[in-house]
Amino acid sequence: MAPTFEVLHxxxxxxAALRVTMPALNDSVHCESDAAVCWRGNIQLEGKVQGGLLAxxxxxxxxxxxxxxxxxxxxxxxxxxxxxxxxxxxxxxxxVVVTVNHGExxxxxxxxxxxxxPAVNVETDVQFKNVITSVVSQTGLFVLRARGRGKLAIHGxxxxxxxxxxxxxxxxxxxxxxxxxxxxxNMRVGAAASSIVSSFTSGEGFACFFTGPxxxxxxxxxxxxxxxxxxKAAKAxxxxxxxxxxVLVVLLFVVVFVGVFGTIAYLAITGQLENNTSGGGxxxxxxxxxxxxxxxxxxxx
Numbered sequence: 130m131a132p133t134f135e136v137l138h139x140x141x142x143x144x145a146a147l148r149v150t151m152p153a154l155n156d157s158v159h160c161e162s163d164a165a166v167c168w169r170g171n172i173q174l175e176g177k178v179q180g181g182l183l184a185x186x187x188x189x190x191x192x193x194x195x196x197x198x199x200x201x202x203x204x205x206x207x208x209x210x211x212x213x214x215x216x217x218x219x220x221x222x223x224x225v226v227v228t229v230n231h232g233e234x235x236x237x238x239x240x241x242x243x244x245x246x247p248a249v250n251v252e253t254d255v256q257f258k259n260v261i262t263s264v265v266s267q268t269g270l271f272v273l274r275a276r277g278r279g280k281l282a283i284h285g286x287x288x289x290x291x292x293x294x295x296x297x298x299x300x301x302x303x304x305x306x307x308x309x310x311x312x313x314x315n316m317r318v319g320a321a322a323s324s325i326v327s328s329f330t331s332g333e334g335f336a337c338f339f340t341g342p343x344x345x346x347x348x349x350x351x352x353x354x355x356x357x358x359x360x361k362a363a364k365a366x367x368x369x370x371x372x373x374x375x376v377l378v379v380l381l382f383v384v385v386f387v388g389v390f391g392t393i394a395y396l397a398i399t400g401q402l403e404n405n406t407s408g409g410g411x412x413x414x415x416x417x418x419x420x421x422x423x424x425x426x427x428x429x430x
Contacts, residue, residue, distance in 0.1 A: 132156050132246060134226045134280050137215070144221035147244060147282050151203035151212045159251075160199045160216050160244035160282075168201070170212030175200040216244055216282070220353070223289035225346055226282050227309070229275050233343075234312040237273040237283060240352070241308050246279030274312070283309050287350030294341025302337045305351040311343030 130153040137146045149158045151172060165174070176197045203212045218224070229235055229249050242251055254274035275281050283289070285308040292300055294314065310316060317338050339345050 130156065131279075132158050134244070134282055136224045136226060145224040145284075146215050146217040147224050147226075149201070149214050149216060149244065151201070151214075152206060154203055154205050156212070157200055157202040157247055158214070158244055159247060160201070161218070161242060162197050162199060164216045164218065164243060165199060165201070166215040166217050168214035170210045171204045171206070172201050172212050172214060173204055175202065218243055218284040220286060222284055222286040222350075223348065224282055224284045225289045225291055226280055227291065227344075227346070229277055229279060229281050231276075231278050235275040235281065235309055236312050237275065237309045238307065239271060239273065241283050241285055242273055243284045244282040245275065246281075248279040249275055249277040249281050251275050251281075283346060285346070285348035286352050287348045289346055289348055291344055291346050293344045294339060296342045298341040300339045300345055302339065302345065302347045304335050304337055306347045306349070307337050307345070308348050309346040310339060311345075314343030314345065315340040 133150045133152075135148040135150070137148055139145060146166060149160075151157065151170075162176075168174075177200050201214045206212070224243060227235065229245075236254070237251075245251055251273055254272050289308060294300060304318070318335055319338055320335060
């Protein structure tokens with residue numbers, strides 16, 4: 130028998146936990162370090178590196194995950210005893226359980242991993258082909274790739290929603306809210322509105338556009354690292370895009386001011402030079418007349 134994953138929802142808000150039940154001997158589950166809340170039954174805890182030393186180091190440094198992962202294993206069934214462990218992420222939020230199939234990898238943003246069955250391998254991947262997309266979409270240049278076959282638990286801030294996309298079907302998600310998506314699903318980044326101006330002035334800026342087949346997991350809230358203490362002020366100013374527009378307006382004003390001032394100064398200097406040239410010509414003319422008089426004087430003498 131395989132372990133069972135059950136999401137436990139909180140009545141107080143979008144804060145969930147994961148119950149993993151291991152009914153058979155040697156049933157096991159991998160999870161993020163320090164994710165266990167409580168446990169019972171005939172199970173034991175082990176700390177391991179997943180995927181090898183270098184893979185674990187890479188996942189820890191650039192993938193935002195812990196170097197070691199927990200492995201909970203059932204040591205044997207006992208009549209009347211339930212082998213289970215309750216897992217929860219460090220930050221409150223939602224949890225979804227998805228099934229990974231062979232040949233259908235999944236991509237997760239850094240920090241979204243919670244737990245997986247042993248047949249699912251989670252490793253760090255680099256989006257070399259979509260560098261600009263990874264930056265603008267806020268999914269990150271380094272993501273987690275899950276491959277194999279089995280259950281995978283994902284967590285994010287706020288409530289999590291999973292959307293299945295049929296072939297050719299599209300879904301737009303505001304950047305910063307994407308948690309996971311199928312590797313086969315096409316993703317691109319573009320303006321949230323039909324025009325650049327509307328996208329900037331609305332405060333939405335850019336969005337991620339997914340086209341099926343596949344599925345997308347998004348969160349209702351952005352991670353705290355993307356929400357600064359000045360979020361209200363940023364909202365009032367239409368966010369970072371609005372701030373960029375303000376800076377461009379100021380720069381445009383400075384350029385126009387410098388251009389007008391420079392033109393006036395150039396005309397003033399040019400006019401002064403012309404006056405000086407005309408004045409010099411007048412003095413030369415007068416000098417010629419004086420010289421002519423001196424010439425006549427000497428001839429009369």
